[in-house]
Amino acid sequence: YPSGNLAIIVVRETKQFVCIVQEDKPNNAGIQAVFQSNGRSTCYHPNGTVWININIQGGQYLDQAGSRVRTWTWPNTVTSSGPHAPLRPVFISLNRHVGVRILGQDKIAVSFLAMGQQAKFNVGTKVQVSAVDQLPPPSQLSEDHLLLLAFRIRIWRLFNKLHGCLTFPSNEQWDKIKPPAYLTTQALKIIHLCMTSDVSEEVRSLVRAIIN
Known part of the structure; x- marks a missing residue:
């Protein structure tokens, strides 16, 4: 931009x-x-x-x-x-x-x-199927990029919690501070990307663990 x-x-x-x-x-x-x-x-x-x-x-x-x-x-x-x-x-x-x-x-x-x-x-692509239940192989989004996106969400959440701690230093409910809605939305989008990419289940579990 x-x-x-x-x-x-x-x-x-x-x-x-x-x-x-x-x-x-x-x-x-x-x-x-x-x-x-x-x-x-x-x-x-x-x-x-x-x-x-x-x-x-x-x-x-x-x-x-x-x-x-x-x-x-x-x-x-x-x-x-x-x-x-x-x-x-x-x-x-x-x-x-x-x-x-x-x-x-x-x-x-x-x-x-x-x-x-x-x-x-x-970004268009010609994908033809002979039946509704036939699906093309999943696109390749590298494991490094998925992990990078997941860590970015994790860092955003940590910054959000840090901001809450600095704003309300006497609050004893820091662990219960919920992330803003936009972070939850971004996390769901990254999980969707993870599920539609050809990566191992281990990486998918790791991405979910990092985000959550």
Whole structure:
């Protein structure tokens, strides 16, 4: 971002990738969107609720209250029942600088605009299935990146508790201080990333232990 804060993280390993969009904040930057090469992607409203959720069959668009606004299915997707709902182009702005455009399964673009310069990332991928229960192999998010994200949540929680201790030095209930809602939301998102990444159960357990 023009502020110097990290806006977009792209992790690549062989033919797999994960693209993460962060808020424009120096500290405690929330995750605004996650795009994965296995066909699964999620964008979040500013309040943390799911805005757009995409999988290998199609996607859905939700409002800030979590109510479904519209859904669609990708062409050539086999569904168990019901008609195919075609995609109508989707354009959303995650913040002042980052936008998302969805024109098709393999035509999903993240655009970054700042100071008269623009960069585009194609995060769409063509994943076809012959049946609803067939899933592609999970995308690769490295163990180091998962652990780094988990430790960041842990550090944020420690800083939050330290702030509470400094604000109320005589409080004997320090151990009962609960983390703010945004940290809980971020922890859930990281656990979701962990479960959809091809890592060992040991690493998943370690991530959960670090966050909790």
